Amino acid sequence: MTQRRLLASPAYLGLSAQAKALITLLQRHWxxxxxxxxxxxxxxxxxxxxxxxxxxxxNELVEAGFIVLVDESLFCSRTQSKTRTWRLTWMPCWNNKAPSNEWEKPKLSILTGLKTIPVALPQVSNMDHCSH
Incomplete structure (x- = not known):
């Protein structure tokens, strides 16, 4: 079940339809x-x-703070391949740690000429929050 505060948040409401679909797919596999x-x-x-x-x-979900990359994918025809793995920031971690909810944390913007570039505030690395 997805939290109501997540579904009503500006971070979620600002996502593309495909990103909202991916959130549901990722949660289904959590x-x-x-x-x-x-x-x-x-x-x-x-x-x-x-x-x-x-x-x-x-990338949209990473930038919005909904997911954090844990391990990169690996493809090798001679050895076993693996897919990317993700930490869902709105869900508890596998070592019983509470959700980190980066999607709720404020983002800064840098004004450069006519373009505004969103900049995430410094965050604790995924390894600091949820260790293997």
Missing amino acids: TPAGPVGFGVRQAEQEIPCSRTLAMRVF
């Missing part, structure tokens, strides 16, 4: 046992969308 393994290829199939859009949607 377990208290460890980070969520979910990759671009899987997002392409389940949203559905193009590879480029799937990559953009993952």
